[in-house]
Amino acid sequence: MSRAENLEGKVVLVAGGAGGIGAETSFRLAACGASIVVSDLELAGASEIALRIAEQGGRALGVKCDITKPSECEAAAQAAVEQFGGLSGMVNCAGVSRPHDSLTLPAEDWARMVDVQLNGAFYLAQACGRRMVSSGGAMVFITSTNAEAAFPRRAAYCAAKAGVAMLTKVLAIEWAQYGIRVNAVGPAYVATEMTRRNIAAGNVTEAQIKARIPLGRLAHPADVAEAVVFLLSEKASFITGQSLYVDGGWLAYGYF
Numbered sequence: 001m002s003r004a005e006n007l008e009g010k011v012v013l014v015a016g017g018a019g020g021i022g023a024e025t026s027f028r029l030a031a032c033g034a035s036i037v038v039s040d041l042e043l044a045g046a047s048e049i050a051l052r053i054a055e056q057g058g059r060a061l062g063v064k065c066d067i068t069k070p071s072e073c074e075a076a077a078q079a080a081v082e083q084f085g086g087l088s089g090m091v092n093c094a095g096v097s098r099p100h101d102s103l104t105l106p107a108e109d110w111a112r113m114v115d116v117q118l119n120g121a122f123y124l125a126q127a128c129g130r131r132m133v134s135s136g137g138a139m140v141f142i143t144s145t146n147a148e149a150a151f152p153r154r155a156a157y158c159a160a161k162a163g164v165a166m167l168t169k170v171l172a173i174e175w176a177q178y179g180i181r182v183n184a185v186g187p188a189y190v191a192t193e194m195t196r197r198n199i200a201a202g203n204v205t206e207a208q209i210k211a212r213i214p215l216g217r218l219a220h221p222a223d224v225a226e227a228v229v230f231l232l233s234e235k236a237s238f239i240t241g242q243s244l245y246v247d248g249g250w251l252a253y254g255y256f
């Protein structure tokens with residue numbers, strides 16, 4: 001496939017790379033010529049995506065990385081250096097969503113949500129940033145419209161995603177001196193397992209989602225992945241510290 005974005009020579013670590021958005025992002029980055037380290041909680045899922053990239057003629061390695069563990073983030077970033085000779089990109093697609101009433105939310109559940117969404121984002125960025133300071137790079141955090149818009153029963157998710165949007169700005173200005181750009185992509189509902197689980201659990205219906213989104217549909221993983229590809233490419237070379245919302249108009253909508 002010939003692509004406008006040329007990512008030949010780039011090496012990108014994709015965390016949560018076995019998930020809906022992570023896998024699609026990995027495939028599209030590889031199609032642009034990047035070498036991909038696909039990481040996820042389980043090695044099997046990450047390796048399967050890496051194998052499929054290789055079958056399509058791309059270069060990829062699957063590794064296990066729980067982003068809540070700084071040592072595993074370090075190991076995943078180092079695997080990129082050892083396998084492909086460096087690290088120039090990072091995408092964090094890892095995440096969990098477990099809506100729960102705030103009055104009865106167990107402290108452990110709050111802590112786990114913040115650990116995966118916010119602490120893990122920082123540990124991963126730190127491990128990757130340490131390997132980008134000498135030659136620059138670009139990072140993208142997958143946040144959510146919930147970084148801006150409050151949903152009930154999602155206190156930890158919303159607060160953590162808003163935290164990542166601010167982390168994006170802080171790292172962008174702190175690491176600009178090293179030529180490292182840091183941006184975020186915030187989707188509304190995307191047609192992935194996460195949304196299917198939310199619908200199955202009765203937290204929301206597909207009809208509600210479609211009615212609330214001006215463009216009238218859920219996002220495809222490709223909608224999100226293409227925004228990531230752009231932000232990692234040289235076409236976005238003067239864009240840093242930004243959150244790009246891929247939401248079909250969700251955040252713009254303020255009418256009845």
Ligand SMILES: NC(=O)c1ccc[n+]([C@@H]2O[C@H](COP(=O)([O-])OP(=O)(O)OC[C@H]3O[C@@H](n4cnc5c(N)ncnc54)[C@H](O)[C@@H]3O)[C@@H](O)[C@H]2O)c1
Nearest residue numbers: 016018019020021041066067094095144188189190192194
């Ligand atoms: N699906 C949506 O509607 C939607 C909307 C807005 C934002 N997002 C965000 O997009 C990102 C990707 O979501 P998705 O829809 O692809 O979900 P998904 O459930 O398909 O994939 C999430 C992946 O993250 C992995 N993961 C979970 N905890 C992890 C950890 N501690 N370390 C490493 N990996 C871990 C899972 O194993 C899974 O492969 C998440 O951050 C999510 O919050 C999703």
